[in-house]
Amino acid sequence: MSKNYLMTPGPTPVPEEIRLEMAKPIIHHRTKEYQAIFKEATEGLKSIFKTSNDILTFTSSGTGAMEASIVNVLSPGDKIIVVRGGKFGERFGEIAKAYGVEAIPIDIEWGQAPRPEVIKETLKVHPDARGVYTTLCETSTATVYDIKSIGNIVKDTDALFVVDVISGLGADDFENDGWGVDMAVGGSQKGLMIPPGLAFLSVSQKAWKVVESSRLPKFYFNLKKYKKAYLDTDTPFTSAITLVIALKKAVELINKKGIDNVIAEHKRLALATREAIKAMGLGLFSRSPSYALTGVNAPPGINADEIIKLLKTEFGVTFAGGQGELKGKIFRIAHMGGIDEEHTLESIKALEAGLVKLGYKFKAGIGLETAKKALARR
């Protein structure tokens, strides 16, 4: 088998027309030509975030923008509320701790979404909380949170509403402005289907006001520097030029289709995958499954990592494993970004063949058949 099917929740396959953009001779970043590209990429992102707020671009992993969402609006000793239902929710808490900020955790079982009322109650108990930090799609558990309802609660308080949309953007519904999000953290290698290396942060007027009084130290991630540079269509430090050029192309492709159509397409792939998974007698891990990716429980007696290894080596299909406490228990199939119908069907075909090899008893072929029917139906 010569083809490779990358079905991981980041990076997702990068379309050829974007890869070819990256192969062109490099240009200098302090030129009108680059400024036009940078502006088009950044402005185009606004339609995808559904925002009229500033979106600032960092050369970093997504975690860099998560750090920016903390160090620019808080001061030592401040208190924030952090929803912890997976690895990435936990990360907000770890960053807060590293900077001397108290993180009030809302701990939820992995695979569950937080009930909005719990956020409301926690805000009542901690009226001095400066922000509520949570996640659109918690990638580690393939779980989508009800950001709209949480936003409705936070908007009536002085707290900022900060959402990690790194893996959810472009697959799960998201409305930055409509849902009252003050800062949304994005990444490049998921729904935006370019390689990793860029991170994004949308910043509301409510957030900008708080930036002024923040006393946590920062330099590389100092939002004021990015804002000042952005007014000149620039970044304060040399940005990852090639990735910005790729981003411009990706944003163009997405907006040509329309973000709602792109989301509908990934939803279609997700639903077809899930019907197939159920037809094969397998169970979904999440109680609130995201459309960005699906977490599947490994069948009893089979280690999920064994399935992943077999599919990678024998069929060229790459799934992601479980993280932390889920290692060996689940595998994760992505639907976001550059993943299309062919990827989806090939990976289900490979999963069936792999499970047969590993001795799992089911009606072989039912998965692919179900997925095909589901795709034809929608």
Added chain:
Amino acid sequence: MSKNYLMTPGPTPVPEEIRLEMAKPIIHHRTKEYQAIFKEATEGLKSIFKTSNDILTFTSSGTGAMEASIVNVLSPGDKIIVVRGGKFGERFGEIAKAYGVEAIPIDIEWGQAPRPEVIKETLKVHPDARGVYTTLCETSTATVYDIKSIGNIVKDTDALFVVDVISGLGADDFENDGWGVDMAVGGSQKGLMIPPGLAFLSVSQKAWKVVESSRLPKFYFNLKKYKKAYLDTDTPFTSAITLVIALKKAVELINKKGIDNVIAEHKRLALATREAIKAMGLGLFSRSPSYALTGVNAPPGINADEIIKLLKTEFGVTFAGGQGELKGKIFRIAHMGGIDEEHTLESIKALEAGLVKLGYKFKAGIGLETAKKALARR
């Protein structure tokens, strides 16, 4: 004219064979295949830095690794010595200030290199200084500093010796271990001839000891996280996969030639350029010129930015302008990274044609002739 000659001190032209690597389908970062690439790239960097110390890779601009060299070894109220002879020396001071670290400046005239004795005296006056922060090639003034002699002074003290080699590496002589450098900050888009987006930091045993007691807050640039991940041939956060793949290829190309031969080649281009510049009656800006790039004084009555604009629009040759107080006064011609003989000769030819157009009086053709002769001689 269809060809473009990028003669800026970063990004430098990216060779085609590296660009084609970036156009290949992306691979996942938690795989043996990627680990092997990451390891080869990182280990290969050691020959270029001339070090056996750890080199850690960040997804960020070079400034990110500068910040890492401060936040990982210092605590609030600490004192460091910073050589300020241009924009990048100043930046170390700005980062220190942002983190509540006192920066004792050694201010030198732009275009001059610091006298090593001044460092010695400053260390005597401030025996509690935790580090000496300086630059191999101060890009803004095209000036190389005597890092070897400064290293000889710092190594007998408790202070760490931290050097920004972002633009000098691969063009100016540099020996990380031989010269007693505790941390060297590198970037991807200069001598390493790949696009911007990766930054590097070499870390000595002396520096690692200090990391343990550092109390400045950090998360994304926390060296301990990178070291821990590196032991598993990994990064703590998703790295810029495509750029690491490009880096592996670049490092392979450089080490195949041998770093000393690569440096000799850029030195040859720099010296030929300077002979040509002098033959044209123009003056060099720096009193201690780097081999990474040459700063040229604009002739009286002509604004340097006018020259740059004309060369870019009419001849496809991109030079860099002066920064800060040097804006309009100098232009800068790079010799580093992907810049070769063809680039060098074409840019001198264009410079001559441009100066004729702008009314500068000189023996037209003498520059190109001189450069050709100089290249033939070496």
